[in-house]
Amino acid sequence: MDASKMTETLNGLSSGEPDLPSGGRMTDETLLCHVGRRSRDHFGAVNTPVYRASTILFPTLAEFDAKKSAAVRYGRRGTPTSHSLEEAVSALEEAAGTILTPSGVMAITGTLLAFAEPGAHFLIPDNVYGTCRNFCENALKSFGVSVTYYDPACGADLSSLIEPNTRLIWIEAPGSQTFEMPDIAAIVELARARGIVTAIDNTWAAGHFLKPLTLGVDISVQAGTKYLGGHSDVMLGTISCAQSVYQRVRNFTAYLGMCVGPDDVYLVLRGIRTLPLRLKQHYQSGLKVAEWLAMRPEVLKILHPARPGDPGHEQWKRYFTGASGLFGFVIKPVERTRLAAMVDGLKLFGMGSSWGGFESLLIPTNPAAIRTATRWEPGGQTMRIHVGLEDPDELIADLARGFERMAAGRA
């Protein structure tokens, strides 16, 4: 969405209270406090209410006959609640339009399906989100789409894997278990020259620290379940599109009948207001915990692209303006019982997979298991940590006690 259109949206549909800066793109901090509210349409209520609707009534035959052009015409096709979130995410991602899906996975699979044709070839990173890989292996292939997995730290060298029927390149930056960083602009350049669609899983940067569409990526997908929602209580996905592909993906997801319940949409609209503020804290605290872990004798390496010396650091610096609270580290090989003594006794870290909430998480991972194009042999046990909004010094103290239990081999 360009700046003038955004200002029009804000003035036309929000409460109209703020005196908005003219020209230039406003910061996400300001934008997300105002976009997608439509207060004037709702008796001045600050937030767009939860609309529960299946049937939409038209008062006259003329309006019924013209319903195809109505903004709201059938519950599944969208309500002011879903339109508000679509608007907010489009503004965040600088997209022409956004489609909401019932989960992050459905945002991925809906996007892939929209470009799946028998005989097509897709390029997928070897470290891709596991359920996406399952979909490629078990569903896409049966539709006649072939898939090649590529080294997730690649860039222009990806051209050697492109085939005449390559239709789509999927990107994940960074991969959510091993945190390799591809060269996004180099991939976009080689894709564009050949008319290949590019799509990125932007969940880690949450649309705030990375703006893929401004780099020429066609589609940015997020698990809104993670940072957009931000409170570990909702499943939702977003597909944000450049103008060139928007109608295709919108139509396709409408054919599938995709829609999201209004309470879930509302929770994400509520979460997104504080996204930049939360991410700033996740970023700072995450780096602090990473620096502390890097000094520990138990730790072999840190997987965090925002740290100098990380293999992905130069790419991160080029394209990102910050880092979320999710990163990895590798500890020296350790017996499972000692690992259990560490993690079972943690007071502030939960053991769970869906990150992006306010709370901290720590899990062991096994990234080697799903790879086929590359190997993952870090020399020890890979761990994934989500640094939440707790006081980072208290998180560090909890981890320090965990390492003591690991050394003692008991809780």
Ligand SMILES: *Cc1c(COP(=O)(O)O)cnc(C)c1O
């Ligand atoms: C969690 C996650 C998904 C899937 O989102 P769901 O809402 O759980 O379906 C996709 N990609 C990444 C990177 C994720 O972390």
